[in-house]
Amino acid sequence: MNPLGQLSVVAAFSVPNGHELITAIVSGLLLGGLFAVTALGLSLVFGVMRLINLVHGELIVLGAYLAYVLFDHAGIDPLVGMLIVAPAMFVIGYPIQRVLLNPLIEKGMEPALLTTFGLSIIAQNLFILIFSGDTQSLSPGYASDSLSFAGITVPAVYGISFVFALVLTGATHTVLQRTAVGRAVRASSEDPVAAGVMGVDVRRTYGFVYGFAALCAGIGGVLVGLCFSFTPTSGTIYLLTGFAVVVLGGLGSVKGTLLGGLTLGIVESVGSTFFGDGYRDFIGLVAFLIILSLRPQGFFGRAA
């Protein structure tokens, strides 16, 4: 990084007017929805299996590539294509947990963690092999449409991402709270041995959770492809953002993931109106550290 270049960015500091500030808040709120969607699977896997899923970023990118193939080769709109991508991601994710990770979890977390790391490298190389290293993007007509209200203009795909964030986190919360599957997941999370004694098939439940996490990652990937662009190695960026969101919201908390995503989106967006887009990550990380110093357990985490 060129220090002189950074100085010129600092020199570009400007105080936004009220309209710019409101636009930034709305835009950040909507973009935060995308952050929440891409982090939800990471949060679930950590919350239930205590596994930091280092292949999560590649699952996001895989979702984007699947939507790209459907869109580019079959002309299926990416949002419609989600009806295929989401179950496909579940089908891919479920055996990863059942076949690869479940046997390792019993031997401690480190083997499983390293396995997900290995999977991420394998996935990146497979993406290059199959799709080349080229930058791709999902660009149906509405990807460049805008939403305008009260003088505020934001990309329509941010709005779509926000709706998906509300629906996905709401549905996940409801499933966990009000269904038998949710009870099994919570029981497996709290005490897998006791859950097993009570008749819960813990291994199957873990597989279900990982599959659902992959499904969420796939949906996040489609939204990333619509909003931005992606390459075989883009997953790392979304893994790191996901870490920030999950820790900010409280490890393993669904509500926290939503709030963490929205907070990060707003803070980065508002901060960028003062310092420029070049300082988004910097501002987000500073805010992340400040919030954690005040509330180390995150928004919805339990105090130690």
Add this chain to the structure above:
Amino acid sequence: MSSDTRRARPRRLLPLAASVLLAATVVLGLSACGSSSSGGSSGDKVVIGAAIPISGELAGFGSFEKWGYEHAVDAVNKKGGLEVDGEKKEVELQLLDDKSDPNTDSASVQRLISQDKVNAVLGSCTPPLVNAGAVIAERSRIPFVTPCEPLGAFRAVKEWEYAWAIFFDEKEDTENTFKMLEDLGLADQTNKKVAILHDNEPDGINFSKLWEEAAQKFGYDVVLDEQFPVAQTTFNTTVTKAKASGADIVLGQMVTPAAIAVRKTMAAQGYTPKVMALEKGDEPIQFAEAVGDLANGLLIPTYWDPSFPYPGAANLKKEFEADTGQTYSQHIADTTAAAEVLLAAIEAAGSTEAEAINKAIGETNMETVVGPVEFAEDHTATLPLVEAQWQNGESIVVWPEDKATGKIIFPLP
């Protein structure tokens, strides 16, 4: 109980994850994905190597570089190889993926020199990657010929002894947009306000400075100069500022993922300037494919087109498209030419000794597919530029008029 799914926080996991991520960075940084058989230089072969961006943000260039280098080497081998030490020797090309990362590039070039024992090295693309490899070759006193690095950035590093560059000069590039608008009588149809958007790589910083100078020289007003990190993906604020500035001309320097995000964000915010170029990023065909119709009208500084009167120019395009089934890029020409220059120098030297090859490169004076190549004292050979524009997925030369293959789209649709 809420929807919380957590158990007691495992204290060991976060530090472990951080360690693994760090290890990943190191491992990924050092490992290079070879696309050619391994093996060191032997007496019966001439071995040349290159680390190029097969993956990462600059992969859009790497695929064309790979083809260009392989094409030139294949052409020589089809003729029986190079006449070296009194006998014909086959040329072996070692290609590694630098993953668009300067650290990986320098490690890869080091590996090519110390492990694969290459006789000479061909360059990557863009200043951070090319310079990273060039300084390693220079230190090892191994000849290094590169395309794809603007010459000002190449000259700025040092006085080179073993590195040579064939490409365009950024000063000419940054002035050409303004010259073109004047020549075509379009300057007065803009408000002469310019917004500059660029990343913080040497290319971006250098272009920003040169655009400011060129704008002043041609009577334009730079109303915004916005800088961002090279990996930036979100450009809401940048585009909001550009739109608020009212600039009719947007000039950018960034990698392809950023260019795609900027173009999509501009469209989503309803900001359509009259003239736009997102240099480097908007050049690969992958950009045009990714944004579709939004590519129409974007300018591309162009040093080569199949219509140019250079030997084999039209044929090169046909060969590339027949080989790959993909749309060509001008990068097939400068990479082919760079490899041809190096191979010709090895044959002229009649030896695989580094000093002899380096001397022969300096004496190069040949017609290539990208134009005549003769190196100046500062080890650069300049390719003259024209302006092209994306029009329905094709790069069309629109200026100067005597080289134009189509009419300019103005204003931006």
